Amino acid sequence: MNFAIDKLNTTFKDKKAYFFIVLIMFCLGISFGLYTVKYMGVADKSDLMNYFLSFTSSIGNEPVNYGSLLFEVIKKNMLLIVPIFILGLTFFGAPIILILDLIKGFTLGYTFSFMVTTFEGKGIGLALVSIIPQNLIYIPCFIGLSVICLAMSTDRFKERFFKRGQSKDSCLNGALNKLIIIIILFIAGILVETYISPGLIKFVAKRFYL
Template identity: 50%
Template structure:
């Protein structure tokens, strides 16, 4: 069976997991957007000042990509480690879904805040700062969550219902999937550390005319 066939089969077998992850992720985005809409005026003012300072400093000072890469790697490794660790537990499914909710919330909050704070021009800053790396992050994050939930659910069935015993081959296959998605995440970290700052700098200097 080719890769496309395996993916289609996996989607059919785990369509409920796909649906749950998608719902929690989208609800998180909606909550993030809602919070921005009804944000306290003082909090909004503080964040606006922070981002204004950021847009000015990114032009005047060179970005230390190596330090940024380490910080981004650390942030993503924590997230990946949490999902992987939860996938090996019988209670991992609901917590992984909460992680999906939080991930969606941060994305929705950041995107919505940038748009609302900088009005029409905020769209370009929001796109530049969130889209490039998340083209990699989001599919991998969702896929990793589904694999983690699949593995955790199988262990739950094995523990309490004597069903779906995890044999060595299945376990190795799931671990391989987790490893592949974790490695692809690394591509996103390089994009976030080395490409995004340059795109943001271009937007700030050409759209906002900050010099």
């Protein structure tokens, strides 16, 4: 684990500019998500509240199908990881990667803000147990993946149009070990989201919503 952290720290030190760009886009997305909930119409908020109450009721009363949940969690993460990696292999992927960073931040900010503001004090507990555990792992991994793939895509762009930057093979080989570490950490986040978060959500749902 210490080796993985040291490897990622080295990546961020070498690519500070990319790191700050990714972080800014991610934080902008969170801000947009927070303000979207703040200015949401009453009817939309009411519909979402009713849906969310039915969801928490089903979570609290029904057993968790871990096999199905694991599949959904893996699919959700692959729909994010795979496009970013593929975009990193192209010379035009950098702007799209940043847009995906913005969307990821927006989703996180929107979900957290909705839970907290809609259910007031009770929503904080549910937001914490349903969002925080896995995202303590996901967010650094997502940012690390974006930084690496943004750097790869930028090198492709420089190589194609300015005849400088690292070659395709050296760039990919240099990033491969870091990407493997990030994937391993993503797997840890998937296991947390599948096997730990549902139990925490059920506990909070039964205690405060049922």
